[in-house]
Amino acid sequence: MGLLEMEGLTKRFSGLTAxxxxxxxxxxxxxxxxxxxxxxxxxxxxxxxxGLLEPTEGHVYYDLSDEDAADLHEIREVPDDERDQQQRQRIEQLRKEYGITGSEPHEVVQKGISKSFQTASIFPGMTARENVQMAALANEHGSFQLNFLRKRDSFTEVDETATEMLEAVELHGSDDVEAGSLPYGDKRRLEIAIALASEPDLLFMDEPTAGMSPEETQSTVDLVERLQEELGLTIVLVEHDMEIIFRIADSIAVLNRGAIIADGTPEEVQDNTDVQEAYLGG
Ligand code: ADP
Ligand code: MG
Structure with missing residues (x-):
């Protein structure tokens, strides 16, 4: 059942429904x-x-029990204005219990959801290890606190997290290298380690292989597979390379002009004629 559920999620930018x-x-x-x-x-x-944008309409739910997710799925099928009193009350209850709609980014991170940002999250003058430590530290307290550094035990914990995440992305050999001088592919892997420092259950990756060489792409794909298998992470990724998608995705959702036009296993999506027309080019 769903770890994350979206219901009627809508974002309008002035005239455009994104x-x-x-x-x-x-x-x-x-x-x-x-x-x-x-x-x-x-x-x-x-x-x-x-949490980087606020929805115009709709709701996001996180970490539902199977039973509650089943209820949500049932009610979600009924258009808003056709829901009866009981369904309305039930969905209000679910929103109260599981809703993360419109939460601030740091609140979302504390819930266990993280996003791998592109280069923006790296401090180039700090080492790879210091970058991950900073991220782990920020997570421990919701925001960075200087006096925290004086508490040795806590710092040991932060450093252990940093080691673990650098190992997960296979950057432990370069942990004392200044982040700014890492090769492009290593920088992108460091971003993933930074996203992992908050020890998320759910990781979003927006085009993780963009701009990578074939070798860097290959090792990133291997990494995504390992993260799912070894850390048990749930992963949502945006990716253009269909070969990569068919190799690592358990399910595929297809968006076109802001709307979901297909959602299913790779095989189901591949056979979907709407998808073939809109996206795969016939
Ligand atoms: P994708 O990631 O699928 O390429 P986006 O989500 O970035 O697409 O964008 C969807 C649509 O919303 C596009 O038409 C884009 O121009 C528009 N858009 C995205 N962000 C903004 C924004 N901050 N202000 C106005 N329009 C935006
Ligand atoms: Mg995009």
Missing amino acids: VDDVDLTVERGETKAIIGPNGAGKSTTINLVT
């Missing part, structure tokens, strides 16, 4: 790919969940 009434489920432990042409609303959808 995300249009999206119902989507991310299952616990799966790797879900979101695909679709440029401008389809993939990044906006992720930003609505991770």
Whole structure:
């Protein structure tokens, strides 16, 4: 059942509807790919969940019990204005218990949801290890606190987290290198380690292989697979390379003009004629 649920999620920018009434489920432990042409609303959808943007309409729910998720799925099928009193009350209850709609980014991170940002999150003058330590430290307290550094035990813990995450992305050999002088692919892996420092259950990756060489792409794909298998992470990724998607995704959601036009296993999506017309080019 769903770890993350979206219900009627909508984002309008003045005249443009970037995300249009999206119902989507991310299952616990799966790797879900979101695909679709440029401008389809993939990044906006992720930003609505991770707190970088506030939805115009709709709701996001996190970490539901199976029973509650089943109820949500049932009610979600009924259009808003056709829901009876009982369904309205039930969904209010679910929103109160599980709703993360419109939360601030740091609140979302504390819930266990993280996003791998592109280069913006790296401090180039600090070492790879210091970058991950900073991120682990920020998570421990919700925000960075200087006096925390005086508490040795806590810092040991932060350093252990940093070691673990640098090992997970195979950067432990370069942990004392200044982040700014790492090769491009290593920088992108460091961003993933920074995202992992908050020890999330759910990790969003927006085009993690963009701009990578074939070798860097290969090792990133291996990494995503390992994160799912070894850390038990649930992963949502936006990716253009269909070969990569078919290799690592358990399910694929297809966005077109802000709306979900298909959602299912790779095989189901591949056979979907709407998808073939809109995206795969016939
Ligand atoms: P994708 O990631 O699928 O390529 P985006 O989610 O980035 O697409 O964008 C969806 C649509 O919303 C595009 O038409 C884009 O131009 C528009 N858009 C995205 N962010 C903003 C913004 N902050 N202000 C106005 N329009 C935006
Ligand atoms: Mg995008």
